[in-house]
Amino acid sequence: MPRIPMLGMLRVSPFDKLLEHAQKTKEGMAILKDCITTYCEGDYDKSEKLSQEIIKLEHEADIIKGNITAHMPKQILLSVDIGVFLRLLNEQDSILDFAENAVVWLHFRQTKVPAEIKDDLLNHLYKVIECIESYEKVIIHVKDIVSFSSSNKMRDQIKENIKEVHLKEWEDDQIGKVFAKKAFNLSIDPLSVYHLLKLGNLIGQIAKHAENAADRVRTMIAK
Template sequence: MPINPFVSLFGRSPIGPMQQHIAKAHECAANLVPFFDAVMAENWAEVEQVQQEMVRLEKEADKLKKSVRLHLPKSLFLPVPRSDLLELLSVQDKIANRAKDIAGLMLGRCMTIPPGLQALMRPYVQRTVDASAQALKAMKELDSLLETGFAGREATLVETMIMELDDIEEDTDRLQIDVRRQLFKLEKELPPIDVMFLYQIIEWIGDVADRAQRVGNRLEQLLAR
């Protein structure tokens, strides 16, 4: 397998730290599943515990982001444009940010999920986390992509992963429609202010999947160069 000479000369940094960053961002997003389980069980001690864990993970992701920005070489010998890596890093970071936003708002308002909505909400949240997991899976291949010059079997593998990520995000779009329709049916039974915030949370859950998909889009742009 041909090795990109720039990788041999300058090493894999900052790719390793970027992979650590998205792993931390995904870990934060993945906590949405136990968070919503606790919310639906109205176990508020557990809700708060998971929310605090998400805050911790988002802060760790933020520290990694700042470290990558500070240490990202400004040399012309980077195997990909520095601006592309910085944009990719920013997109990754937004996964953790939105997950933290969801938990913070729901805990702050002691939001509950109506029983008639719970059966649809759980798979919606899980599929959103699946999108984040798939973005992480694709990003784990970035160093190998650099080694092969964004070509060959490795490029084909990542392209397939990105297509799978697109499919997962489309699933979340369909699930979001189902959740919204069900909430619409329940609106008259719920306080209007609760309905308003539930719609906000439903949208934000979808944002997590959208942001994961954008990671795939950025990788796809690197492949196209």
């Protein structure tokens, strides 16, 4: 299969653009936290404005992704599969995609978040953000790893960080199940229950795609 050429031969490495794309994800997660928190507090107007910032960031990330794929080199000179790289890019892109999906869905209606599940929803969100923060520790060193400038110690640390991403995703999955069970048992109208349940699912998908992206990095290390 085609492989990505030596990084030094490129004017702009695809890995530099990948990190630029990851920075958009990082910015989006910080805004997502504020967006959903303010919604839970009942400040729907502020939350709506924050959601627009996420939508803008997602669009900017899509442009970066498009530039990467449009200028992907074809030479076969380095031990990084282009297919693996593109799957990593797609999974990383899905993180912000689902953040956008979550806030768009959130603002389809103004559902008062019941006190009985407010903490569960926010804990769900915060654990997802922890998962993304763990993923950031993985992706920040990916260029060093594939350019052979990393030490065995760094590779071992990346592997530990990948395990941490998996752990955070698993922990979030457990929190999400607790949230869903409590939401199903709320004494509120069914439409509000559905709105909250789907929101919880969309938030959880963010962590799943971070886990998938981390696995693509693990594949690169193994090559």
